Amino acid sequence: MSTPEFVIVGGGLAAGTAAVTLREEGYDGHLTLIVAEAHKPYIRPPLSKGYLAELDESELWVQQDDWWRDHDVEVRTGQHARTLNLRGRSVELEGGGSVPFDRLLIATGATPKKLDVPGGDADGIHYLRTIEDSRGIREATEDGEKKVVVVGSGWIGMEVAATVRGFGNEVTVVSHAKVPLSTALGDELGEVFAQLHLDHGVRLIRGAGVEGFGVSDGRVTSVRYDGGEVEADVVVVGTGIQPLVRIAQDAGLQTEKGILVDAGMRTGVDGVFAVGDAADPMHPVVGQRLRSEHWANAIGTGRTAALNMLDRGVEYDDVPYFYTDQFDLGMEYSGYRPLMEDAHVVYRGDVPGREFVSFWVTPDGRVVAGMNVNVWDVNEDVQALIRAARPVDESRLADPSVPLGDLVAGA
8 A cells, every 4th residue: 555645735834843743753655845935944933033133044944954855855845836626635736737645734824914004015114924024124124223113012013123123223113002912911911011112212102003104206204093103214014914724715624713623633624634823723721712823833733733644643732832032031921812811910020120920810710821031941830830720829829939840739
């Protein structure tokens, strides 16, 4: 019996992780990656942080070039999947040709949401998703003499604002949200990041929707918002992403916020899986769909799908995790955002000094999320507390002299 052919559509971290896992777990059949970009699989979080600051590509690649060759993985860069023929088991390519598969992984990722406002197509307006996007922002801001306006106060917006402010630019963040990062962290912790940016000279214009851009000779000159206008030499828009699911929809797969998959990354079609930003998976711990657009999710879903392409029968039940680096603040977060709605925050450490751990605690005393700010080597214990799902003594939780490991053990 011949070895089945596996095809992965996509070239991000989820796709790359799945390919690496398949080879590590013993799959020796024909493995093809269809990658729209000109690059082999790479990691996106550094594009708004370390790579944007230093242009050091060494931290970007899922694997170096020789790994793909040595492990006999066919990476077709610069090729676009046009349609998925699920009945005929093939991927049809733009420009002709097709790639047959026995099992298929869809890792098409997402694209930045575009602002459909007057002047939105002017030169000098940037979006961030690719290596080329990051390079373009770097080239436009590296001289440190620009008026840079960042639209959006989510992770991309705040990270880009911190990085380009570090070049010496005059930076303004314009956001519809009244508190930066409030969607992810809530208002209380979002204000910590707001003050961080204010302390480093970033101007924040809050609760303001962008109405359009001033343009002269085809180039952006300002950002107009409901309540005023701010001059701009460079604009970076970071208002979220849209999962790339059209190819899946056209093939008849179910989609909502992404391609619907179970906890094993399986779609409703046998042998077809979806992962990463394109997927909307069921999370077995919270009992609902839980999309995550972060680094750890790409790794976890990619690995889970690969194992199930090999019939291992595993579920992705990781605690969602992400991290950020902004100015002199480094942070790791783990937790279940849907369970944070009724939780209150318990602090351990020095909040004004930005060296603390915060815990989101439910009314019945369970820790459902935690964030360590400039405090390291505690994230495993934070995740263990969340997984324990049992009441904790809040006074001990807040006491830095009590090892988190004791609380995990119930001591």
